[in-house]
Amino acid sequence: MINLNSFKVQRVQKLNEMPIKISFIGYPATGKTTLLKLLTENTITQHYFPTQGFDFKTVRFGNNIISLWDFGGQKSYLKMNLKSFIFGSDLIFVVTDSTPRNVLNSKKLIKIANKNIDSESHIIALANKQDLPGHMETNRVENVLQVKTYGCTAIDSNEREKIFNVIKNELDKASIRKRMR
Ligand SMILES: Nc1nc2c(ncn2[C@@H]2O[C@H](COP(=O)(O)OP(=O)(O)OP(=O)(O)O)[C@@H](O)[C@H]2O)c(=O)[nH]1
Numbered sequence: 001m002i003n004l005n006s007f008k009v010q011r012v013q014k015l016n017e018m019p020i021k022i023s024f025i026g027y028p029a030t031g032k033t034t035l036l037k038l039l040t041e042n043t044i045t046q047h048y049f050p051t052q053g054f055d056f057k058t059v060r061f062g063n064n065i066i067s068l069w070d071f072g073g074q075k076s077y078l079k080m081n082l083k084s085f086i087f088g089s090d091l092i093f094v095v096t097d098s099t100p101r102n103v104l105n106s107k108k109l110i111k112i113a114n115k116n117i118d119s120e121s122h123i124i125a126l127a128n129k130q131d132l133p134g135h136m137e138t139n140r141v142e143n144v145l146q147v148k149t150y151g152c153t154a155i156d157s158n159e160r161e162k163i164f165n166v167i168k169n170e171l172d173k174a175s176i177r178k179r180m181r
Pocket residue numbers: 026027028029030031032033034035045046047048049050051052071072073074128129130131132152153154155156
């Protein structure tokens with residue numbers, strides 16, 4: 001069993017001095033690993049290898065170092081470890097595949113996550129797989145989830161900048177919230 005404590009990232013005091021922790025959670029095959037690859041390697045492979053446990057990558061983003069955490073979505077595993085996973089996150093992205101069923105499941109996941117975060121963390125949703133026929137539109141996903149939601153297509157390398165802008169936007173908001181406290 002992996003000892004998660006050794007991997008915990010400390011809470012950010014000043015955004016440009018310490019690593020910022022961003023977590024990606026969501027049920028299996030919603031596209032979390034693909035998103036991380038898009039952000040850190042810009043490689044797109046469409047093979048599905050379920051993430052066993054978790055993975056993380058570090059990127060420099062302006063003056064900040066950001067650690068991106070990718071948590072495997074297997075239900076029993078996720079439920080058991082969610083609290084440790086998201087501990088100390090500055091942002092938590094809940095990734096859904098924009099199907100009605102998965103969006104409803106993601107709503108439940110957000111509820112559970114909300115019970116396990118402190119006031120410093122913030123939950124945002126990514127409505128992924130917007131390229132697939134029959135996908136729910138982003139505003140409909142947002143209405144269901146009741147958290148700020150951005151639409152995306154993680155297998156499209158042109159979306160890299162857009163997703164970085166989402167991160168930048170949300171980190172700016174997080175920084176403003178911190179200053180206001
Ligand atoms: N059509 C489409 N397929 C996608 C998109 N994003 C990811 N996929 C595919 O969905 C499958 C699962 O993607 P992953 O990124 O491995 O999913 P995951 O959320 O990390 O899954 P777990 O590790 O099991 O939790 C892969 O075959 C991806 O290529 C997308 O935006 N559109």
